[in-house]
Every structure is written in C-alpha cells, then in structure tokens.
Amino acid sequence: MTDQSRNDIPQRREHPDPHEALNPVPAILLAMIALLLAWAVHYLYTAQPATDPALGDRRSVEILAALPAKAADGGQIFSANCAACHQAAGTGIPQVFPPLAGSEWVTGKEPALIQILLHGVAGSIEVGGVTYNGAMPAFGDKFDDAEIAALLSYIRGEWGNQAEPVTPESVQAQRAATADRTAPWNGGAELVQLK
Known part of the structure; x- marks a missing residue:
C-alpha cells in the first residue's frame, strides 16, 4: 500500500458535510404569514389611531363629568393598606x-x-395599657380627605367600636392645621395633647 492510498482511506469513510438543498418554505406557512400581515x-387602518386617547371609550368630557363620583370605601381602603398590621x-x-x-x-x-x-407615628404609644x-x-400624601374620612369612619364603627364618623371637612381642617409638619408624631407623648 502506498502512502497516497493510506491517506485516501479515512476520507472515503467520512460522510460529506450536510448542506441545505432547494427546500422551499412550506406554502401553508407563507399563506399564514400573508394573512397575519393583511x-x-x-x-391599524380601522382602529383610528388618530383619535384622542383620553376618550378611548368614546364618551365625551360632558358625559364623564356628569357621572356621580364614587364614594370612598373605608373597608376596602383598610383591607388594602391597614389589615396587614392591624x-x-x-x-x-x-x-x-x-x-x-377597643382602642x-x-x-x-x-x-x-x-x-x-x-x-x-414613630416611637412608643400606649394602647389598652400596653x-x-x-x-x-x-398616609396624608397617599389619600385625599374623603378617603381618610371613610377609613377613619370605618375603624370607628367596626369591631365593637362605637364612635361618630369622621367627615372630610374635619380631615381638611386637620390637614390645614399641620400643613407645615414633615415629620411623624413622636409617639403617644406628643399626640396626647390632641386626644
């Protein structure tokens, strides 16, 4: 066996490198793509993207202004923001x-x-002797006066508590009285003067 024939043997045993033949994309896939594009x-043509986005449901500003305002639900506000702790x-x-x-x-x-x-409130506060x-x-920056009034009215009338409801006007007056306050109250010792 010659040196040349020894070198040809391994190459004859190997398969040729794969290559893609002239296999076209299936016609059904091309039809689906064309339908999707159409x-x-x-x-986009029928969606009228040039309309005013504020009127997405096609109601006019006058109709929206005439709708009654939904009253704040104190129980829902409590469940979403307070129930985890209290x-x-x-x-x-x-x-x-x-x-x-009973507080x-x-x-x-x-x-x-x-x-x-x-x-x-930050610091110690005594509640029920503890x-x-x-x-x-x-929560003053999170809720408006009506929402705070609804939340406080809810907790003042639940779980055996029997206190008068809080009005949005009372919240507004208290907010105005302490409008310059930026820090939380320093525990019950500072709040006791309001109690």
Whole structure:
C-alpha cells in the first residue's frame, strides 16, 4: 500500500458535510404569514389611531363629568393598606402592632386619630395599657380627605367600636392645621395633647 492510498482511506469513510438543498418554505406557512400581515394592516387602518386617547371609550368630557363620583370605601381602603398590621378583625399583633378594636385612640377625639393617619407615628404609644414601640407610616400624601374620612369612619364603627364618623371637612381642617409638619408624631407623648 502506498502512502497516497493510506491517506485516501479515512476520507472515503467520512460522510460529506450536510448542506441545505432547494427546500422551499412550506406554502401553508407563507399563506399564514400573508394573512397575519393583511389582518395587521386592516386593524391599524380601522382602529383610528388618530383619535384622542383620553376618550378611548368614546364618551365625551360632558358625559364623564356628569357621572356621580364614587364614594370612598373605608373597608376596602383598610383591607388594602391597614389589615396587614392591624389585622382584619382589628386585633393587631400582640407586642408588635396595636389593636384598633377597643382602642382609646380610635374611639377618642378625632383630631388625634386624623393626625396619626396624616403624619404617622414613630416611637412608643400606649394602647389598652400596653406600650407599643414602632412606626406607623403617614398616609396624608397617599389619600385625599374623603378617603381618610371613610377609613377613619370605618375603624370607628367596626369591631365593637362605637364612635361618630369622621367627615372630610374635619380631615381638611386637620390637614390645614399641620400643613407645615414633615415629620411623624413622636409617639403617644406628643399626640396626647390632641386626644
């Protein structure tokens, strides 16, 4: 066997490199793509993208202005923002978050309760003879006067609490009285003057 024939043997055993033949894209796939493009062009043409986006449901500003304003739901606001700490039954978490059921802060004079919600509390506060040392966030920048009034009215009338509802006007007056306040109340010692 010659050197040349020894070198040809391994090459004859290998298969040739694969390559794509003249296999066209299936006609059904091309038809589906064409239909999709035709539908997209038709949709964009009939969607009228030049209309005013503020009137997406085709109602005029006059019709929208005539709709009655939906009243704030204190129970829904409580469930979404307060129940995690104060619990759904208003019992709080012992030694961590104070209860709202039977709390003198909830059923007492409303200015203190409104201020707690508007500006929050940081530090120790006594509720039901137990001292809690934590922080309550401020909700004054999150809720408007009607929403705060609805939330406070809800907790003042739930879980056995029997206090008068809070009006949006009371919240507005308290907000105006402490408009320059930027820090939370320093516990119950500072809030007791409002109680």
